[in-house]
Each structure stands twice: as structure tokens, then as C-alpha cells.
Amino acid sequence: MQLNQFLLLSAFLFCTGVYGVLARRNGVLVLMSVELMLNAVNINLVAFSAFNHGVSGQVFALFVITIAAAEVGVGLAIVLLIYRNLRSPDLDQVDQLKG
Amino acid sequence: MLDYAWIIVFLPALSFVVILLFGKKLPRHGSEIGIAAVGASFVLACIAVVQWISRVENASESGGFKALGKGFLAKAGAHEVVVKPVVHSVTWWQNGGMKIGAGTQIDGLAVVLLLVVTLVSLLVHIYSTAYMHGDRRFTYFFAALSLFTASMLLLVVADNTLQLLVGWELVGLCSFMLIGHWWEEGVNSDAALKAFFTTRTGDIGLMIGVIVTFFAAGQTFNIVSINEAALAGNGGHAIWLGAAVCLLVGIIGKSGQFPLHTWLPDAMAGPTPVSALIHAATMVVAGVYLGARMYGVFWQGFSIHAGGVNAMALIGGVTIIIGALLAFVQDDIKKVLAYSTISQLGYMVMGLGVGAWTAAVFHLFTHAFFKALLFLAAGSISHSGSHHSFDMKRDMGGLRKYMPITFATFMIGSAALAGLPPFAGFFSKDEIIATAGHSGYTTFLYIGLVGAFLTAAYMTRAVYYTFFGEFRGHGEPHESPPAITIPLVVLAVMSVLTGWLNATVIHVEKFQQWFEPRFAFPTDVVHPSFEWGMAGIAVLVALAGVGVAYEYYWRGVGHGATERNPLARAGYTFLLNKYYLDDLYERVIVAGIKGPIARAAYWTNQNVIDAVVNGVGKGAVVVGRFTYDVIDQQVVDGAVNGVAEASGETGGLLRYMQSGRVQWYAAILFMAVAVLSLALIVFS
Numbered sequence: 001m002q003l004n005q006f007l008l009l010s011a012f013l014f015c016t017g018v019y020g021v022l023a024r025r026n027g028v029l030v031l032m033s034v035e036l037m038l039n040a041v042n043i044n045l046v047a048f049s050a051f052n053h054g055v056s057g058q059v060f061a062l063f064v065i066t067i068a069a070a071e072v073g074v075g076l077a078i079v080l081l082i083y084r085n086l087r088s089p090d091l092d093q094v095d096q097l098k099g
Numbered sequence: 100m101l102d103y104a105w106i107i108v109f110l111p112a113l114s115f116v117v118i119l120l121f122g123k124k125l126p127r128h129g130s131e132i133g134i135a136a137v138g139a140s141f142v143l144a145c146i147a148v149v150q151w152i153s154r155v156e157n158a159s160e161s162g163g164f165k166a167l168g169k170g171f172l173a174k175a176g177a178h179e180v181v182v183k184p185v186v187h188s189v190t191w192w193q194n195g196g197m198k199i200g201a202g203t204q205i206d207g208l209a210v211v212l213l214l215v216v217t218l219v220s221l222l223v224h225i226y227s228t229a230y231m232h233g234d235r236r237f238t239y240f241f242a243a244l245s246l247f248t249a250s251m252l253l254l255v256v257a258d259n260t261l262q263l264l265v266g267w268e269l270v271g272l273c274s275f276m277l278i279g280h281w282w283e284e285g286v287n288s289d290a291a292l293k294a295f296f297t298t299r300t301g302d303i304g305l306m307i308g309v310i311v312t313f314f315a316a317g318q319t320f321n322i323v324s325i326n327e328a329a330l331a332g333n334g335g336h337a338i339w340l341g342a343a344v345c346l347l348v349g350i351i352g353k354s355g356q357f358p359l360h361t362w363l364p365d366a367m368a369g370p371t372p373v374s375a376l377i378h379a380a381t382m383v384v385a386g387v388y389l390g391a392r393m394y395g396v397f398w399q400g401f402s403i404h405a406g407g408v409n410a411m412a413l414i415g416g417v418t419i420i421i422g423a424l425l426a427f428v429q430d431d432i433k434k435v436l437a438y439s440t441i442s443q444l445g446y447m448v449m450g451l452g453v454g455a456w457t458a459a460v461f462h463l464f465t466h467a468f469f470k471a472l473l474f475l476a477a478g479s480i481s482h483s484g485s486h487h488s489f490d491m492k493r494d495m496g497g498l499r500k501y502m503p504i505t506f507a508t509f510m511i512g513s514a515a516l517a518g519l520p521p522f523a524g525f526f527s528k529d530e531i532i533a534t535a536g537h538s539g540y541t542t543f544l545y546i547g548l549v550g551a552f553l554t555a556a557y558m559t560r561a562v563y564y565t566f567f568g569e570f571r572g573h574g575e576p577h578e579s580p581p582a583i584t585i586p587l588v589v590l591a592v593m594s595v596l597t598g599w600l601n602a603t604v605i606h607v608e609k610f611q612q613w614f615e616p617r618f619a620f621p622t623d624v625v626h627p628s629f630e631w632g633m634a635g636i637a638v639l640v641a642l643a644g645v646g647v648a649y650e651y652y653w654r655g656v657g658h659g660a661t662e663r664n665p666l667a668r669a670g671y672t673f674l675l676n677k678y679y680l681d682d683l684y685e686r687v688i689v690a691g692i693k694g695p696i697a698r699a700a701y702w703t704n705q706n707v708i709d710a711v712v713n714g715v716g717k718g719a720v721v722v723g724r725f726t727y728d729v730i731d732q733q734v735v736d737g738a739v740n741g742v743a744e745a746s747g748e749t750g751g752l753l754r755y756m757q758s759g760r761v762q763w764y765a766a767i768l769f770m771a772v773a774v775l776s777l778a779l780i781v782f783s
Contacts, residue, residue, distance in 0.1 A: 018769060021762065021765055022762055022765060022766050022769070030762075091760075091761050091762060092760060092762075094759070094760075094761060095758065095759030095760050096759060097757065097759040098757060098758055098759030098760075
């Protein structure tokens, strides 16, 4: 298998994530899109690591997964509080900091 | 007692405080405290006199100069024993290296004054219990009397000029309080103010004099040091002349000398005991005391030993005559006595001026008794004889039948004042006149004789109007209570006896031997021996005064001269208006100050001083306006506003970015990352 194939898959996943973050209005879906982008990065890290015969990339991937889990925890808590306050998960309505 | 003389001063001062605090609650309203304190001071003063005399006598014997006992020989001795004053001093306050002391300096002069002040004050206190009975400010009156006595004693024992000045001013303050005791009547408070301000005029001279002597004597306020420096002539004659003139101005103000004597007759507005105290023992004698105390300064400054004429003798001589003449036209018995005091003070000042130190102080001593006697007798008359009036012509006359004790004592006092032997005034006055003749002051010899003639004549007039003829008042005159007559008798006895202390006629010169300083004192003071011729002339002159007055008032010889003779009438009017001195002071000097001078001062104030002030103000306004308009408004405010506007504009532009929409932020983030990535690819 060639490295390009992994990179293409990763780029596709990342673009899907960016689209989800920018276009979806539901906070949960935005979080899920962020996860997609993180996992695209993970694919890159593992792929480069395997093709260079090293393990440091895979260790980075493990760190990213751990951080992502924590990030989802915090993110879901924020979304829950937003829902509780606004009765809606819609991120467009969270504009109280408008200048 | 010489070492603890401060107690004599302290007791009346303590009495003042105690009377003020507790006087009203006591059964006799504070008078008992005043009498007790002054009485104790009097006893202590007597002890001090006795101790001083023994000190002098022992010093004489240890010096091996027994002849002092026959005092008339003592003047020949150049080897006189030095008797130093007893000085005790504590540091009152300190300024840098300069220590200002407060203390007592006890010598012959001081003990004489202590005795006179405490005795007269004690008798006045006793007298006042009856005279002031029922007065609405009885307690206050006694408190003020105590303070008055304490102030005078403080002045007397002073060992430095500053303490003397403090006592001097306190005496002036107390006399102000007491002259204005019945201040409800405007006349009385005016008189008090007049006394205060007139003496203050003289006080300026005293203050300058104190400063001049301080520097002339090498930066010291110590009286002995000043006298020594003056007698040695340190720093030249001129500075001592200046000091003497300044101090003389103080004496003129305090002792009622011409031309500042006008306050003394008005001071009669006070209660009679106060008049007695002011005229006999305190206040006016303070001036003469200053002259005697600082005698070295006057001796050097006025070159008294040289004879001829000097300012001090001249002032005294003029005062003798003008005071005596004014006494002739007064109907108020107290004013007659007041002018007589002025005249007698003139004798004392003239005595100091012609070098008759001992005679002047001796006259102060005897005069204190007979003048206190005369005033208290006048008070007795008004208290019991004339219904509180002092007008001799309207409310008195023929009182000798009703008030025998007052009459007898008044006659003794008058004889003493007139200088008839053997009463006290004869000896002291005669010595002043005799010394004037011996020291080369012939002019003042004649002035003294003329004064003696006038004194005898006006006292005869006063006696005639008061005690002889028919009673012109109303009601039933009667003798005064014992509290009034006992002081009169005591003073009458003193008026007879004290003269013999220095009766040169029988070679008794105890006063001179005991009380004349023998330290820091001119060595060439003249003590003339007794001369029958001079004394005879003086007595004849006095008798002539009595005779002329007798002829005029009893027998009516020469009556109506003022109606017939225009010259006599003009003289009478002139005297009646007190030489127009009051008019001069009030209409010319005071009105001058009030009128044109005040207007000129106002004009200067408005046009010169205000112009300067306004100019400065306007300049400040212009500068301020410029600062405000240009610097403050444009530069400072411009900078501040510029910063604020810049921030505002920037903020206004940047606020569009703060949409508050999370995804918009994320889009910017991604775009930025994309741009950066592109840049990375392009530029690497």
C-alpha cells in the first residue's frame, strides 16, 4: 500500500470535519466533526510513523486520542449547559459576546 | 526671707486664683482670702525689711566702718562697704544659648517697695470690705485687687528687665480692670480704656528701652549687669542716652508725667480704694520704681552728675507745676488728689533727674502713705458724708463736725502733702529740693519751691471746701465704720512717723543708710547735709501757700478776680480745660488719624496697594487664561482626546469582528491557517 492512499483518506476526513464544524448548527454535530478532524490527524501520524519505521508518531496518536476524549467531555458539558440555558443546541443563538 | 522673697509674690497670686474659684461660696465672698494672703505677704515683707537692715548693718561692721551709724558721715567714705543684692533666679525659658531667667532680686529698694505695696494693699483690702459692701461684683473686685498686688510685687522683685516688663503690663491690665469696675456706665469704661491706651503709648518706649539695654549691656536682661555696663559707659554714651530716653517715655506713660498725664484724673472713675492703690502703692509708682531700679542707665544717659538741665528733671519739673495748677480748678475732691499725685510724681521724677535718688525713693515711700490716706479719707467722706458724691462745692462742707476721725486724718495727710514739719512730706520733699540745689540744678530748686507753694495752697482749698463752712449736701452725714477708719488711722500714724527715718535735721539718715544701693550704683551721688536756710525757706513757702489760700477762701480776699480781670479769666478757662491737652489728643491727634490721615491711608490702600494687588491678580488671570486656552485645552486635552478618539475609532472598526458567532470565529481560524499554509508552501 502506498502512503498517498492514507493521506487522501485523511484529507477527505479532515475536509468532512471542517465542513461539519463550519456548516452544522447543532453543537453535538460540531463536536463530532472536530473528532473527525482529530482522527484525520491521527491517521496521518500513524501512517507517517509506519512508513518511517518509528513509534513516536503512534505515541503522539495515543496522546491525541486521550486529549480528544477529555475534549469531548468538556465540549459535551458546554453543549449541555447551552441547551439547558437556551433550550436549543443551536450554536447560532450563542452570540451574547457580540461586540 | 530674703532668699524666699518669691513667697511674698506668690501668696497674692494664689489668692487671686482661689478667690476666683471659690470666693462666691465663702461667707465673706472671698474678701477674707485676699486679706489673709496680703496680710501674710505684709508680715513676710516686714521680716524681709528687718533682715535686709541687719544684712546692711553687719556688712558695715565687718567692713570695719562703724561710722555708718552716723549716716551723715557715710557720704564722705569712698571706702563704703559693698552690699550686694540677694538674687535668686531660675531659668524661665531658653532659646538657643540665651537663658531667660525669672527670679527675685532683693535689695534696699525692693524691700522698701515690698513693705509699701503690701501695707497699703492690706489696708485697702480691709477698707474695701466696708466700702464695697454689697457691690454686685464684690468677689471679682477682691480677686482683681489680689492680682494687682501680685503683679506689682512681681515687678518689684524682678531681677531682669523681661520679668519687670511682664509685671509692668500686668499692673496696667489690672488697673484697667479696676478702673472700669463699674463698666455699666460708659464714662467708666471710657476712662479705663483711656488709662490703658495712654499707658500703652508709654510702654512702647519701655519695650524699645528694654531691647536697647539688652544689646548695649552685651546681650543680657539682668538689671544689675545693665546698671554696671551703663555706669562703665560700655559702648559709648550715645546708646545709653537712647536707652534712657526710651525708658523715660515708659516712665512718662506709667507715672502720669507731662504730657501723658491725662489718664490719671480720669482713672478716678474707679472705686476709691482702687484710686488709693493706683496712686499710692501700685501702677503709677511703677514708673518711678523703674527710674530708681535702672538708675545707672539714667545716670549715664542723661549725664545727671553734670548738672544744668536734662530731660528727666525737665519732665518732672514741668509736671510738678502743671499738675499743681490744675488741682486748683477741680471741684471733684478725687480729681484734686489725682492732680496732686501727678505733681508729687513730678517731684519724684525730678528728684531722680537731679541725682537725688535717695530723696526720690524716700518721697515715694512717704507719699504712698499720705496719698493713700487722703484717697481713703475722700472715700470715707463719700461713703458716709456726701452720698457717694465727690463734688466738694455741692455736696460737702462743714464735715469736720460730723466726721472727726476722717477730718483729723485728712488734716494730717494734707499737712504731710503740703510739706509742713513734722509730717513726712516735709522731709522727703525738702531733701529733693535741697539736692537739686546742691547738684547744680538751680532751676529745679526754684521749680520745687513753687510746687511746694502751690501744693500747700490747693490742699488748703480742698480742706476748706470739704470740712469748713456749712454742710451743703443733704441727709445726715456721720462717721464711717471701723473698717474704714482703722486704715485711716494707721496711715495717719505712718504719715507722721515715716519722715523721721531720714530726718537730716537731727542727723538721722537711716533710710539712706539702709536702703540706698551700694552695688552697681553711681558712686558720686550727692547727699547734702541739712541746711536751716533751705528748710526754712521751704517751710515759709508752704506756709505762704496756706496763708494765701486761707486769705482767698476763708476771708474772700481777691474773690471775683476771674470776673473782673480778663487775664485771670483766660488763665482760669485755660486751666479748666486742662491746657486743652485732651482736646489736642482727641481733636487733633486722634481726629487727625481718623480724618485726613485715615483718608490718605485709604487712598494709598485703594490706589497703590490695591493697584499692585490688582495688577498681580490681573497678570495672573492673563497667564491663567493663556495656560487654559493653549496649553491645557489644546495640548494636554488634545493629547488625551486624541488617544481616546483613536481608541474609539479602532474599537469601532474592530467591533464588527466580534460577531459572537462561534462558527464565524472558526471559519476565520481556518482561513488564517490556510493562508499561513499557503505562505509556508510558497516561501519555503
